Every structure is written in C-alpha cells, then in structure tokens.
Amino acid sequence: MQRKIFALLLVLALLAAACGAPATAPGGASEGKITLRLWSHQNPSFIQANEAVIARFMEANPDIEVKYEQFEYDQFIQALQTSMQAGTEADVIEMFGTWVCSYARGGRLAETPLDVISYAEAQELFFEAPLNGYYCDGKLYGLPNEFNLEVGGALVNPALFEGKGVPYPPVWDTMDTLREQASRLSEFDGDTMVRAGFHFIGGDGLPFLLLEGILEQGGSYFAEDGKHFTFDTPEAIATIQLLMDMVQKDKLVDPVLFNGESNPPYDGFFAGVVAASFIGSWAAGQGLVNYPDFKFDYVNTPVLFGSERRYAADSGWGKVVSANSKHQEAAWKLVRFMTVEQENAITFNGVTGTIPALKALVENPQPVLEKAPWIEPTFKLLPYGHYIGDLTDRDKLFYEIIYPAILQALQGSMTAEQAAQTIHVQANEMVDAAQ
Template sequence: MKNLKVIWVVFLMLLLTLSACSNSESTSGSSDGKVNLTWWSHDGPTFVKANKKFIKDYEAANPNVKINLQIYPYDAFVQKLKAAYASKNPPDMAQVFGSWVPEYTKNDLLSPVPDEMKDWVKSGFYEPALGAYTHDEVPYGIPQEYNIENGGVLANPDMFKNAGLDYPKTWDELITDAQKLTVTQNGKIQVKGFDFVNYDNITFTFLSLILQQKGEYWTKDNQVNFSTPEAVKAMDELKKFVTDYKVTNLRDFGGKLDTSDLFFKNKAAMVIRGPWSIAEGKENYQFEKLDYIPMPSFTENPPYFAAESGWGEIVAKSSKHQEEAWKFIKYMTEKENAKYFNITTFTVPANKEAAQDPEFLKALPKMKASIDVLPYGMFIGIIDTDFLKKTINDNFQLIAADKVSVEDGLKKIETTINQMLNK
C-alpha cells in the first residue's frame, strides 16, 4: 500500500509538471524556441478564410512565430471571451467587435498600441472605426472594419424600370419614388417602397437625420439629448414613412425576416442596409440583380451619419508576447492585407489607404456608395449600442403607432438611456 501511494504521488507530480509545461509553452514559448501566440475569433466563413491566409503567410516569413487560431461560434465566442478576461486567462490576441472593447479598456485589461505605431494608427484609420478602440486618447486596438449602416440603399432596378423611375437624388424624390413603388392590396402593403424598420436602421437613420441638420445628440457631460428641434424633426420624419407616406409598416419588425430578406424576396423596392447585406443576398438567395445607391441627405448638408466601431484586433495586457502580437496585427492591418481582408469579408475598410485604393472598388464595385460617404461619418459615442438601439426601437414603435407623441417618446428614450449611462 505504501508503494502504491508513492507511485500515485509521483504520477500526480508528473501530471502537474506536464500541465505546467503545456501552459508555459502556450504563453511563453515552445521547446523549439518558437513564440506561441493564441488568437481567438468567431466562425464567420469569410473571416476564417482571411485569418488562415494571414497565419500561413506570416509564419512562412517569421519561422520563429507559431499562431494558434481558435475559432468559436459567435454567441459562444462573446461569452467565452468575457469569461477569459474575467478569470485573467485571455488569449494573446482576439478579433473582436469594437463595441465590446470599452469594457476591457475601462478595467485595464488590454495592451495599448505600441508607441512606434500610435501615429500610424491615429492618422491611418477612420475615426469612427477607431472610436471604441480608443481610451483617454490612447488606441488599444486596430480596427479592420468601418462598420457602416448608412449612406447606401439596396435598390431593385427592375422595379424602378417598370415604374419608369430614375434613382432618387434628393429627399423629396426618395419619398415620391417610394410612394410610387409601394404596392398595396386590400389596404395592406404587399411591396414596401422604402424600408428602414429593422434593429439597426431605425437608430442609425434617426441619428443621421439629426446630424444632417447639423444637430448633436451628446451633451458636454456625456448625456444624450433627444429633446432638440433637430431630434424632434428627425423622429417625426421617420414616423411619417409609416403614418403619412405609407411606404412601410411595423408588420415585419422583430420577425424572422430582416428588411434585407424582404428585399431579396422582392417584397421591398428600396431598403437601407449596410453593404454587408449585398454579400448575404448573393450567398443566401443567389440574388444578383440589385443596385446599391447613395442615400440622399435629409437636408442640403452632406450625408453625415453615426457609426459604430466594427471588427478589429486587441492584445491582452497579460500576454507575455505583446510585442510579437502587435507585429502580427500590424502586418494584418497594413494597406494590402487590410484590402484583402475587406474584399474577402465584404466589409468596408477601416484603413484609409485600403478604402481609397481603386483596386478595392474594382473588386467590389457595389461598395462605391459606402466608400463615397466615409469622410462624413462620426463615431456614435461610447455607449452600450445594443441598449441604445433597443430603447430607440421600442419607443419608435409606440410613436409610429400613435400611442405616444414624438416629443414624449423622445423624452422617454433620453431618460432611459441617461439612467443607464449614470449607473
């Protein structure tokens, strides 16, 4: 029995030693002298394709580095990342959505962009894309995507041709065309002339209409103000698309089909949706015959809009290889590789040089409307954007259904959001 106990103790000590070696290799290096970097991302097929190419090419040029890509389903990835940072055991690098980043920077969990890269990042990437990755004017990540839901409209060329219409160039033309394109039967809309009633675009269209009036929605003490004349006029206009112009309704909001699905099913002639929806229509519906046209400004001012920070890369402060991690991220986000990533994933470049390269539009010509408006974008602000969207969406439904006035609905939105911000 004594000999058996000795054997068990030796066995357990061996297991602990092996485990420690394994953990050490994953964070500090391997036995062959290579630096091991762990990189987490989600399982979007085009993202996986781009990421694997980056790893293959980088490792070939840098034989001292080994990058272990770990891929997770989106929902599981979000939760796993939170748990990893909470337990102080995050990966060296992670490919994240920008709106997640402030929580990590606030808690001092991220590595700042190295000093020698800061000027390049600040000048080389669009401000709205960089916004959520920045804390106290210091960048803590590098964006790969300018996440944009404004500036472009899915348009059905056949419906316009059959109605004898050209694409609208002014706000008044947008309304008139939408009314002519709306198909109603027995008092019910069968084909929506123009639609924006989805989770993202109620909010983003509302904010763009405020900005295009040269209005603002943030106060100096970081509160939202939706009681301004510009906010009232913007929300009243959105309501009119349902109640007065009668070119859309709330029937499909929150259902299984997005407004882009309705477009690809020929149930809508024009739909505000981000350019990513073009690739989705091709993938899910084999829908090829569409145009992506510029969204007219609500005023004579340029088409200003608000944008979230999209997908990008961060490095954990606890990583033992921050320098090597940042070198790899810089490699991925420089012009040519950034352009490859955005073309492959059908996303708008955050890198200014990549966005302005004619080769990008040559590869993705339908992105022109999005590229043209990028200089007019403004960072949406540091806020829980899911909470913001839900609050605006919930109250827009009440406003559009005439259950509350525009002013009362906006006051409720403002109060609810500011209470959340003050917690």
C-alpha cells in the first residue's frame, strides 16, 4: 500500500511540474536553447549508456539541452499511462517495442518523419523482430536499440557438468542430446530434487517455448483475423507435451520446487541449485555484475522441432517521440542519434549487454563483443526471429494465462490438451474484453 501511495504521489508531482512548465523552449532552457525531456526506466546500465550518448549529442548540438529523467519500472509504467492522457509526458521516451502500437493507436506517439528515416530504409538497417514492434498499421513510430531475445540460449555451470562427467562445453545439437545430458545433471536427496539439470520454467521461458514450438511445426498462434488466437492446435499440444516429458520422464526439473516463483531460472542458477537455465542472454550480463566470482558460460540450445529454428521475439527497448512534443525536429534528431548512429549503438549495446538491433553491429561484431562477449552465441539466431505480433495484452497473456496453465500441466494437474484448451479460451476472452 505504501508503495502504491508513493507511486501515486510521484505521478501527481510529475504532472504538476509538467503542467506548470511553459510549452515552448525559451522558458525551459537557458540562453535560447531548446530543452528536450527524455524518460526511461531505472536500469543502471541503461542509464549509464543513455547518459554517455546524451552527453555526446549535446556536444554535437549545443543549441539543444536534454534533461534525462528515470523512474522505477512500475512507476514508469504508471507515469506513462497517466501523463499521456494529460499530454504532459516527455518529448522522447525510451519505450519497450511491444508496447508501442497500443500507444500509437491511442494517438499518443508521433509518426517517424520520412526525412528522418523511412520504414524501407529502417528495414535495411535493423533486424525484423525489433523493428516491427515500432511499425503499426503501415506507419513507423520510433526506432529500436536492442533485439529482445528469450530463446535459444542457456546459462551453464562448468563445475557441475565436469563433476558429473557430462561433456563440456555442451554441444546440444538436438533436444534428445540436451535431454539425455541434462538428466544426468539433476540431483536428488531421496525423492526430493536438490539440483535441477535444466531449468526452463519461468514466466517468459514457458510462453516463448510454446510459441517457438508452434512456429517450428509450421503452425500459427494467431487466428485468421490477426487478433484472436489458436492455441487449441496439434502444434500447441505437442509442444506442451514435450515440456511435460522433460519434467515427468526426464526429471530435468521439479516444477514444484523450481518455477517462476520458487528458485526461478536466474536466481536458482546463481544460487548453485541449477546446472543449466534456459533464459535470455541478458541474464549473463546481469550475472557478471551481480556475481563477478561465479564461473559460468552462456551457450546455444537446440531447436524444439525439426531442423530450422523459428521463434517469436518481443521488440526490445528503443526510442519514440510524444505526439505532444513542441520540438519534433529536435526530438527526432535525438532519436536517430541514439539508435541509428553506429558509435552510439555500440555504446548502448556494449554497456547494457543487450543484443544489437542494428544488423551492422552483428556483421562487424568486434566493437560490441569487446564490451559484451556473452551475447555472441545469440548472433546466429537473429535472422530467424519474427516479431511476436499484437498480443492485445502481452503481460496478461504470458503471466496470467500461458504460464500458469503450462505450469499446472507440468505439475500433473492438467493434460497437454487441457492446458492448450485453457490457454485458447482465456486468451480469446482477453481479446474480446479489450474490444
């Protein structure tokens, strides 16, 4: 309750300050400078990267001052929702790409001017998955900084592999190989699992595995209208059954003791109770900061079905411009500077440890890899990612519908068919409620 009250007071203070400020530049800047406000969430590495690029921008553009403000994640979301209704948000906003279209369709975001960059030009520069989160109804509304990838990789603990005589570094060319080796890494005290061989049961992990399995079998999770879902399909059922077999037959992980709430993949791994954790490469960067003495690697995992990887990816963090900004030209100059210019993109991806959205940084990777070498295993996966699409409410679909249904199946209280049907019904109820 105290947190909610604090967040409300913060938003009210923010609105009051914004409403009291003049709309034009001379009142908010010294010596006739244009003043731009930029908002982001409070991620230390993101702040460090943004501050470095902003300083570079202001040096190159002495007539523009950038005031950079950050908010704790939950408060950031509240501030966006409240301020955009009132028209008091910052000029430039660091926004998660999968959120962009909902704000754009509400008239809150400015369309990217063609003299800044066209969608066709952006397609040449950026990977499809991160870019297309910013492309809504045939219009471009900003540019990405990162490729948000949650599939295709795992944290691995070399000491635990070597202690069990399991080949290291692992070469998991097929799921059969992964399952056989990971089962040897699980440890028990009687019937109680004390170490998971391969932990994949997370709030992001299960949904992304479900979508990947559907796509790799040639299916689709969208209905023909592009809004509703088809989760009661043979492809979805087969994917859920595969995950159930990894738990119930192979004993790779105990879904009661290891899940998104108890020993989640990141925390469990760095607590030493997980030998390998299926998780995005961001976890490696975060682990190096939080656990500098912990010896680990980040390696590729195999496709779930067939031989060709196909997966859905969120559109990651990037920059957009408010439709209410009085300084559109300057704001878009800042957005392009922070996303398209390679030197600045290297700074952002290198400092944050995120995967580049720019193709050129993967084609010539050394400058980024010098700063963030753990992201290299992801590079071979990037061309095969497709934007996840308009999920109506991504977080609700992932965390309140897909994750709990599959978790129940893994724990034995649902069949694969029942879990798929539950997801199908609840996901479509969500869409209907939003229309």
